[in-house]
Amino acid sequence: MSKEHHYLTQLRWTGNRGEGTTSYRAYDRDHVLTAGGKPEISASSDPSFRGNPQRYNPEELLVASLSSCHLLWYLHLCAVNGVVVVAYEDSAAGVMQEAESGSGRFSEVVLRPVVTVKEAGMREKAMALHHEANQFCFIANSVNFPVRHEPVIAVAG
Structure with missing residues (x-):
């Protein structure tokens, strides 16, 4: 149910x-x-x-929501699959296309997570779990544009 x-x-x-x-x-x-x-x-x-550059705007919040959702699913999947993540940073970027009418829509968001895992033997699984995290992310499943991933996996030490 x-x-x-x-x-x-x-x-x-x-x-x-x-x-x-x-x-x-x-x-x-x-x-x-x-x-x-x-x-x-x-x-x-x-x-x-005509917005205030010192404040967040809705477009930034949408990109941040996608990045945050991916992080949370990714960490969950790593935890249940024996991949020990010791650090995670993302530099996400979204592209919005504005129409002549003034309306617009996002054409894509690219997440660029840099993940540090505990051991070298975890790299392959850590990389593969990004695809699975995208399939589970509630926000990514709710948008009508592609959410791409360009992950980098590093090993601690």
Whole structure:
């Protein structure tokens, strides 16, 4: 039997400069995201769309969500398959294509995890588990663009 999981977030717009949305240039795109009493995330739009470059934007948060989801599944799969990971870093990159109408969509996200395993004999399995992690990642399964992986496996010491 399948289970449903529900996620609740709150958003509060903080960009009213006193004129509201009287014009496209009259307001800031700043807003605050929260979820269940956790620390606030200060967000805005991409600077290309009049956003605050000091705040996260939705596009960055989408790329970060894919990276985080992959990490969590990957570590789980390594743990149950006897691969001891001692360090993991990812430099993820997303490409969004903007249409002439102003709409847009992501065309791909590339995850570039650098994984350090405890022993050289774990490298092959560590590499293979990236594909499996992608198959399990809830976020990757929910997007309509490819999520590619360019992993590097290093050995500790």
